[in-house]
Amino acid sequence: MSMAPTTKSDGFFAHIFYVLRGNPITALAFILLAFFIVCALFGPLIVPYDPLASNTSNALKPPSSDHWFGTDNLGRDVFSRVIVATRLDLLISVSAVALSFVIGSILGSIAGYWGGWLDAILNRLLDTIMAFPLFVLAMGIVAALGNTIENIVYATALINIPFYARLVRAEVNIRRDAGFALAAKLAGNSDLRVLAVHIFPNALPPMMVQISLNLGWAILNAAGLSFIGLGVRPPTPEWGIMVAEGANFVISGEWWLALFPGLWLMLAVFTFNLLGDGLRDIVDPRKRT
Amino acid sequence: MSGRYKTISLRIAQAIPVLFGVVVVSFILTRALPGDPAVYFAGASATEESIAQVREALGLDKSLPEQFVIYLGDLLRGDLGQSISTGQAVTDDLARRLPASLELTLMALFISCSIAVPLGVMAATKPGSLRDHICRVIVTAGVSLPTFFTGILLIYIFYYLLGIAPSPLGRLDFIYIEPDTVTGFYLIDAALIGDWETWFGALKQLILPATTLALFTMAPIARMTRAAMLSALSSDFVRTARAAGLSSSKILYGYALHNAMLPVITTLGMVFSFTLGANVLVEKVFAWPGIGSYAIEALVASDYAAVQGFVLAMAILFVLLNLTIDIAYSLIDPRIGFEER
Numbered sequence: 001m002s003m004a005p006t007t008k009s010d011g012f013f014a015h016i017f018y019v020l021r022g023n024p025i026t027a028l029a030f031i032l033l034a035f036f037i038v039c040a041l042f043g044p045l046i047v048p049y050d051p052l053a054s055n056t057s058n059a060l061k062p063p064s065s066d067h068w069f070g071t072d073n074l075g076r077d078v079f080s081r082v083i084v085a086t087r088l089d090l091l092i093s094v095s096a097v098a099l100s101f102v103i104g105s106i107l108g109s110i111a112g113y114w115g116g117w118l119d120a121i122l123n124r125l126l127d128t129i130m131a132f133p134l135f136v137l138a139m140g141i142v143a144a145l146g147n148t149i150e151n152i153v154y155a156t157a158l159i160n161i162p163f164y165a166r167l168v169r170a171e172v173n174i175r176r177d178a179g180f181a182l183a184a185k186l187a188g189n190s191d192l193r194v195l196a197v198h199i200f201p202n203a204l205p206p207m208m209v210q211i212s213l214n215l216g217w218a219i220l221n222a223a224g225l226s227f228i229g230l231g232v233r234p235p236t237p238e239w240g241i242m243v244a245e246g247a248n249f250v251i252s253g254e255w256w257l258a259l260f261p262g263l264w265l266m267l268a269v270f271t272f273n274l275l276g277d278g279l280r281d282i283v284d285p286r287k288r289t
Numbered sequence: 290m291s292g293r294y295k296t297i298s299l300r301i302a303q304a305i306p307v308l309f310g311v312v313v314v315s316f317i318l319t320r321a322l323p324g325d326p327a328v329y330f331a332g333a334s335a336t337e338e339s340i341a342q343v344r345e346a347l348g349l350d351k352s353l354p355e356q357f358v359i360y361l362g363d364l365l366r367g368d369l370g371q372s373i374s375t376g377q378a379v380t381d382d383l384a385r386r387l388p389a390s391l392e393l394t395l396m397a398l399f400i401s402c403s404i405a406v407p408l409g410v411m412a413a414t415k416p417g418s419l420r421d422h423i424c425r426v427i428v429t430a431g432v433s434l435p436t437f438f439t440g441i442l443l444i445y446i447f448y449y450l451l452g453i454a455p456s457p458l459g460r461l462d463f464i465y466i467e468p469d470t471v472t473g474f475y476l477i478d479a480a481l482i483g484d485w486e487t488w489f490g491a492l493k494q495l496i497l498p499a500t501t502l503a504l505f506t507m508a509p510i511a512r513m514t515r516a517a518m519l520s521a522l523s524s525d526f527v528r529t530a531r532a533a534g535l536s537s538s539k540i541l542y543g544y545a546l547h548n549a550m551l552p553v554i555t556t557l558g559m560v561f562s563f564t565l566g567a568n569v570l571v572e573k574v575f576a577w578p579g580i581g582s583y584a585i586e587a588l589v590a591s592d593y594a595a596v597q598g599f600v601l602a603m604a605i606l607f608v609l610l611n612l613t614i615d616i617a618y619s620l621i622d623p624r625i626g627f628e629e630r
Contacts, residue, residue: 250449270429
């Protein structure tokens with residue numbers, strides 16, 4: 001019996017390895033993810049210049065061996081700013097997704113397990129949130145609550161809650177009367193314990209896919225908000241705001257100001273999207289669309 | 290037959306609380322916006338009394354529930370209030386700007402479909418093959434592109450470097466005369482009066498922003514096409530058609546694609562309403578005079594009647610569109626039900 005867990009996890013890793021071999025793109029996504037995590041953790045330590053130090057005598061220089069991504073209108077090093085921004089952008093999206101994961105899971109579990117009028121009310125509430133074009137709702141929330149990074153996190157979290165709540169609700173609902181849940185109940189476990197320990201963990205695999213896809217989406221959302229001037233403010237390095245600042249110079253030919261932060265932003269979102277796809281293959285190969 | 294009516298009326302009944310919720314949320318949201326509209330309306334030389342007077346005239350001195358009831362009444366008469374920044378009724382502003390956004394969105398969806406549907410079909414014919422992977426990477430890259438960044442990139446390449454695109458400012462270069470408003474769609478209006486020079490000018494302005502949006506919307510359409518094609522290709526009627534010796538193109542396009550179109554059209558409806566809201570950023574980049582840029586201008590000026598009108602109009606459009614799609618779907622395919630599952 002003691003061997004059983006080891007065999008199972010071996011099988012699991014063997015399965016991941018098997019999927020990755022058949023799917024080199026997912027393997028690439030894992031490598032990119034590792035790269036972004038390193039940038040987020042050690043970014044400020046490894047960049048060659050201070051991301052906020054301006055040097056007007058060296059402004060608007062195209063990419064060179066000294067400044068890989070060139071310098072901006074204040075002479076700041078674009079490469080350093082792009083790398084340092086990783087931490088803030090990932091932090092916003094990770095905390096927003098974590099918030100919506102927790103709140104969505106709680107709401108979805110309650111609605112799925114107890115059903116009835118709680119379920120009906122929750123469904124209508126979620127429908128209401130989903131009825132708004134989500135970016136527009138986020139815009140409105142940040143404008144109403146005030147222009148801070150925390151409010152970007154709250155707005156992004158709120159618009160993502162319905163996806164988690166629906167998913168958990170469906171997963172919990174189909175297992176509410178399953179044999180193993182009833183057995184756990186008969187063994188004397190409380191409703192809450194059956195729900196949290198026996199039923200909820202079954203919803204985690206599909207949730208992982210959702211989390212990965214949402215992380216990319218949250219980054220886009222936060223960058224989009226900064227781009228229109230809501231949320232992160234200059235001179236803080238952030239990809240969306242750097243693209244917005246660089247946009248003014250594109251029409252006069254200084255392309256590197258907007259291109260590199262934009263590319264990095266795209267690459268980060270691309271990584272999470274590919275990862276979500278790949279996780280879907282690992283978790284449930286039938287659902288691939 | 291009665292089952293079908295029951296299904297449809299159930300679906301409509303579900304939409305009503307959502308519509309009410311949308312109105313409540315947009316009411317609360319805009320009352321929470323910073324800035325006091327009474328101070329704004331009273332003007333620069335306002336005194337305490339004149340501000341109080343304006344507040345009373347606007348009904349802002351009443352309690353929130355009272356204000357909400359008044360707001361509901363205005364709403365039923367189609368009155369969304371006055372915009373501070375343009376001085377016009379919000380309803381008129383939105384109606385005037387909506388065609389610009391619609392033209393952009395429809396053009397984007399047209400471009401998007403003409404690329405994404407063939408890609409999806411191609412990927413579905415050989416799942417797991419190299420071209421399936423390539424399709425997946427292309428559409429994933431498309432949906433990963435921040436629209437504001439794609440827009441800027443396209444401007445740089447086609448306007449600055451190649452010089453083949455017109456300056457990215459608005460719907461029509463100033464050398465052309467705006468066609469008389471019939472539908473508000475420049476392409477249709479110009480074609481109606483036979484002014485092909487203006488038509489071409491409007492098209493040139495439209496291509497870049499539409500392409501930007503199209504890249505972003507390709508992914509859901511291509512994925513849905515692929516999935517629907519896969520399930521259609523593995524169904525019994527395709528097997529029968531193959532056994533009967535029909536040509537593979539006849540099976541692919543005549544049978545499978547035809548049956549796969551229904552879910553694709555549903556997705557298209559959702560993508561449409563989602564794009565109409567999401568083109569806020571594209572409109573800003575291209576100075577496109579649609580409702581998205583209107584909303585941004587209003588937000589910057591804390592023009593709350595305008596923000597409210599925009600958010601509400603978008604949400605109601607979204608709810609009604611989804612309702613229409615679901616009902617149309619249930620008329621086409623009676624197996625669909627909307628009961629709480």
